[in-house]
Amino acid sequence: xxxxxxxxxxxxxxxxxxxxxxxxxxxxxxxxxxxxxxxxxxxxxxxxxxxxxxxxxxxxxxxxxxxxxxxxxxxxxxxxxxxxxxxxxxxxxxxxxxxxxxxxxxxxxxxxxxxxxxxxxxxxxxxxxxxxxxxxxxxxxxxxxxxxxxxxxxxxxxxxxxxxxxxxxxxxxxxxxxxxxxxxxxxxxxxxxxxxxxxxxxxxxxxxxxxxxxxxxxxxxxxxxxxxxxxxxxxxxxxxxxxxxxxxxxxxxxxxxxxxxxxxxxxxxxxxxxxxxxxxxxxxxxxxxxxxxxxxxxxxxxxxxxx
Amino acid sequence: xxxxxxxxxxxxxxxxxxxxxxxxxxxxxxxxxxxxxxxxxxxxxxxxxxxxxxxxxxxxxxxxxxxxxxxxxxxxxxxxxxxxxxxxxxxxxxxxxxxxxxxxxxxxxxxxxxxxxxxxxxxxxxxxxxxxxxxxxxxxxxxxxxxxxxxxxxxxxxxxxxxxxxxxxxxxxxxxxxxxxxxxxxxxxxxxxxxxxxxxxxxxxxxxxxxxxxxxxxxxxxxxxxxxxxxxxxxx
Numbered sequence: 001x002x003x004x005x006x007x008x009x010x011x012x013x014x015x016x017x018x019x020x021x022x023x024x025x026x027x028x029x030x031x032x033x034x035x036x037x038x039x040x041x042x043x044x045x046x047x048x049x050x051x052x053x054x055x056x057x058x059x060x061x062x063x064x065x066x067x068x069x070x071x072x073x074x075x076x077x078x079x080x081x082x083x084x085x086x087x088x089x090x091x092x093x094x095x096x097x098x099x100x101x102x103x104x105x106x107x108x109x110x111x112x113x114x115x116x117x118x119x120x121x122x123x124x125x126x127x128x129x130x131x132x133x134x135x136x137x138x139x140x141x142x143x144x145x146x147x148x149x150x151x152x153x154x155x156x157x158x159x160x161x162x163x164x165x166x167x168x169x170x171x172x173x174x175x176x177x178x179x180x181x182x183x184x185x186x187x188x189x190x191x192x193x194x195x196x197x198x199x200x201x202x203x204x205x206x207x208x209x210x211x212x213x214x215x216x217x218x219x220x221x222x223x224x225x226x227x228x229x230x231x232x233x234x235x236x237x238x239x240x241x242x243x244x245x246x247x248x249x250x251x252x253x254x255x256x257x258x259x260x261x262x263x264x265x266x267x268x269x270x271x272x273x274x275x276x277x278x279x280x281x282x283x284x285x286x287x288x289x290x291x292x293x294x295x296x297x298x299x300x301x302x303x304x305x306x307x
Numbered sequence: 308x309x310x311x312x313x314x315x316x317x318x319x320x321x322x323x324x325x326x327x328x329x330x331x332x333x334x335x336x337x338x339x340x341x342x343x344x345x346x347x348x349x350x351x352x353x354x355x356x357x358x359x360x361x362x363x364x365x366x367x368x369x370x371x372x373x374x375x376x377x378x379x380x381x382x383x384x385x386x387x388x389x390x391x392x393x394x395x396x397x398x399x400x401x402x403x404x405x406x407x408x409x410x411x412x413x414x415x416x417x418x419x420x421x422x423x424x425x426x427x428x429x430x431x432x433x434x435x436x437x438x439x440x441x442x443x444x445x446x447x448x449x450x451x452x453x454x455x456x457x458x459x460x461x462x463x464x465x466x467x468x469x470x471x472x473x474x475x476x477x478x479x480x481x482x483x484x485x486x487x488x489x490x491x492x493x494x495x496x497x498x499x500x501x502x503x504x505x506x507x508x509x510x511x512x513x514x515x516x517x518x519x520x521x522x523x524x525x526x527x528x529x530x531x532x533x534x535x536x537x538x539x540x541x542x543x
Contacts (some may be wrong), residue, residue, distance in 0.1 A: 072512040183397040192378035
């Protein structure tokens with residue numbers, strides 16, 4: 001039982017990473033009918049921006065100009081990096097995707113792959129091939145809940161992730177911007193007839209998704225502090241699977257599917273040798289998709305793409 | 308207030324409009340009638356900037372060049388609203404959300420509240436169903452919501468694309484009565500209809516569109532007596 005609970009905690013943490021990244025995939029796909037295959041690399045960019053930000057703040061503290069407790073440095077790092085990564089996402093949309101808005105979807109997908117490669121190799125050119133170490137900002141403290149060990153980092157990661165998901169959900173559900181996003185997912189062509197600027201909503205969607213990916217990148221770096229330029233690839237693909245599993249454009253779906261993915265992976269590894277983990281985990285998902293091809297909350301295409 | 312000169316639109320190699328001229332005056336109801344595929348919807352989409360126009364086309368609205376405005380600004384800055392063919396409601400949004408979305412760019416909270424009241428007075432059915440997802444409305448209610456949405460988004464000129472489509476006669480009259488009411492409050496209307504009899508009764512001036520060209524124009528009384536119109540569109 002304690003073994004099970006221990007794994008449950010780990011699964012929640014992994015699920016948080018997947019879910020945060022999957023949300024960006026899912027929103028962009030829902031609204032622009034576009035797979036942003038560079039999204040995994042946005043996660044990597046977010047982690048690196050976070051690394052830069054944290055290092056900068058720590059240097060300022062060491063130099064004596066600032067007296068910040070390290071938890072505050074972490075909070076600032078997350079917030080500023082989310083904002084900066086959102087700008088990166090907006091730029092990617094503007095430069096790579098907007099000119100292809102009416103092009104065949106395959107062209108846009110290939111563009112995404114290329115943007116991803118540019119981000120990876122750009123990072124390589126900028127910082128070199130050696131991995132960087134994310135500074136340790138919070139002291140690890142382990143709590144013992146009747147034999148289940150939970151670190152303060154894990155609690156923080158899961159709590160921050162879930163708060164962000166709730167915030168996003170509320171934004172999409174209640175704000176007029178969120179309303180425009182939902183309308184766009186339903187019938188993109190007539191949205192301008194409501195006086196809604198399509199490009200602004202598209203940029204907003206990319207910005208939000210990228211900010212969440214950045215949060216995932218930094219939270220991941222807190223748990224696993226070694227960064228390399230290719231860290232986003234596998235994460236990106238897995239989060240993409242979660243987005244599809246959740247259903248087109250569904251915030252709730254992507255969140256649940258992200259957590260489910262974490263659970264399946266961790267619990268498969270509990271029973272089988274870990275080298276078989278992904279093979280078995282993703283076979284399970286394949287079977288789910290055979291029975292629910294539109295995912296948990298997806299509907300057969302209702303959106304009309306033409307006039 | 309709306310002046311269209313030599314409007315040309317092509318879809319790829321196929322020319323849908325070959326250079327048409329027409330106008331709508333302040334407070335007027337104008338209709339464009341014609342058969343399926345004559346270019347009626349294309350005309351409205353060109354005004355709303357949903358389809359690109361060929362060079363040489365001139366469109367102006369209240370002295371401003373319409374082509375300087377992207378689609379969303381045509382609505383939010385010029386005040387031209389568009390009820391598209393097939394209504395195109397956001398079925399995943401509630402009635403209220405559909406109406407609120409139509410006010411996306413409006414900054415006058417008081418005006419929005421006043422208009423919302425007015426629109427519920429014109430269409431009481433919508434108020435009863437305000438928290439319902441618009442996909443669950445009946446065809447007539449959906450058309451009412453489509454008109455109500457346009458009413459909320461821009462009020463100087465309303466473009467209507469086949470509002471009678473798929474409606475039972477009684478509901479159709481209800482919708483057209485509401486449109487008349489909206490018009491009497493100062494909104495000019497440009498109506499596109501296949502149902503020529505209905506359109507000619509409703510409007511003051513009419514244009515007949517055939518294969519992307521204006522084939523006849525005049526007051527609706529004149530067009531109703533036009534032998535060509537009578538024969539082809541009014542059933543003899």
